[in-house]
Amino acid sequence: MSNTIIELKNVYKTFDDGFTALKDISFTLNQGEFYTLLGPSGCGKTTILQSIAGFTEVTSGEVLFDGKRINDIPANKRQLNTVFQDYALFPNMNVFQNVAFGLVVHNVNKDEIDQRVHDALKLVQLEAYANREISELSGGQQQRIAIARAIVNRPKVLLLDEPLSALDAKLRKDMQYELRELQQQLGITFLFVTHDQEEALAMSDEIFVMNKGQILQKGDPVDIYDEPINHFVADFIGESNIIPGKMIADYQVAFLGHQFECADAGMRPNEPVEVVIRPEDLVITTPQKGKIQVKVDTQLFRGDYYEILAYDDQHNEWLIHSTNATKDNAVVGLAFGPTDMHVMRYNESETKFNSRLESYED
């Protein structure tokens, strides 16, 4: 593709102590899109950013920038910038000097530095703070200065390592909007790292879900949410009910002793599978009308919905999001349609998963 800006080809990273942090990582980033690396702590997200930024050497595989191999190019010669998790704003410099740093080391003339620092600060709405010391800024302001400093060199790609994790919930939400807006305004590629699935779903054009050094699934937020590839992804992306079952035939799945019509196909007859149903897709009705009967255990008021915990007669736990409260210990029915279920095979590779989905969708 012509507008590919970064490509990783079969990248492996084994540290000196023998630990393999990245296993066969391959992906491409297109110009001007917002990508998110999502995964639990220790899965290798930072290691991927560092191999792209040039702070760590990959053990094998290729890192391409604009079609050229950059494995052996030092970090200071790579035309991309990073917003660090701890911001890493230089404490011996004030805001202006921090933002200007990338220009000063490139010997840009003074007038242009003034202009570009001003523009960068304006973009993050902190023009008035140029003469502040770093210690005099709040966490959110430091975060924005870190972004201003990273974009002042006009990189084609910005790498962001959990830049919002140090902020409180409210500010975090605001910054999610701002970051997304900024990315669209600048038109540069963002590779954003987070272990917060909501953040990933809200901001990204495409999400890479990782676990234990591997990318399990790539896709846009809706696909990943609605059609997770396996138990791990389903569980990690949002809340879900995952029930073991059996694929009787195409579009027919059985679990909890009943057979249901579903929207999935392309598996072996009688193959053991797992079925995912999102809590918000379950509708509480009378026991007679419901496809499954459960006994309500606890319910929590979450503001915009009730989170209800219930058990079926095989002691499977069910999580239900409902706008209305029910009675504790009541036996209720749960209704759901064929498209509310998503069937997952055990150990299916991403390639197979994608081609199977393509074979029967549309």
Add this chain to the structure above:
Amino acid sequence: MAMKKSYKGLFYAPYLLWLALFVIAPVALIIYYSFFDIHHQFTLRNYQDFFESGTYLTMTANSVLYAFLITLISILISYPMALVISRLQHRNLWILLVILPTWINLLLKAYAFIGLLSRDGLVNSLFSFFGIPAQQMLFTDTSFILVAAYIQIPFMILPIYNSLTDISDSYLRASSDLGATKWQTLTKIIIPMTMPGIKSGIQIVFIPSLSLFMLSRLIGGNKIITLGTAVEEHFLTTMNWGMGSTIGVVLIVSMVVVMLFTSTKRKGRRA
């Protein structure tokens, strides 16, 4: 409550006692003695002598100059050393090796250098091996400054090393991420961020270097008369305790001046 408070005071007692006995009392005594002449008469003569006689002022200038050179040389050697050690894998071991010589008595080290630098010492033997004629090295300014710098280097390295290891890797990464070369990172990030370490190194090295009387005798061959030598002379030889104390007061004042110059002020908002 009152009981508790007095208990709390008790914990400070050893420290206060120590302070009173070994810091305040000696300083007070030195200041007191500096106002008496050799016949135990109150006088301001000592100060007058000090500031009027050319000898003492030259001596002061000499001391400051030597101390300055010693400090400068030890910074120039210590900083790169600390920088390298802080990057090594077993850096704690290496820094221990640097500290090790400070456990050896100063006098022993001085004699060791006499052995090395004397006319038929190890260094001259090496020189003659390469066909270089024997050099007079002992009792020269250069040897005094070099040996003094050697003695002071561990005290300079340690604070610099500590401030270097305090710098988080992410600053260095950020610097190179923004396009800085290794040299630019060193001059614009690492050195400014280790300024506090350099300053405390200067404080620890400069003041004692003003009065290295033992070294100036043994290595400098008594040709170099610093304030330290003069103090020793007055207390032990001429028995003019008043003059000795006056020089002591001058040393204390210069110490305070150096402290003021190198103290790390809390960074406020810049104008």
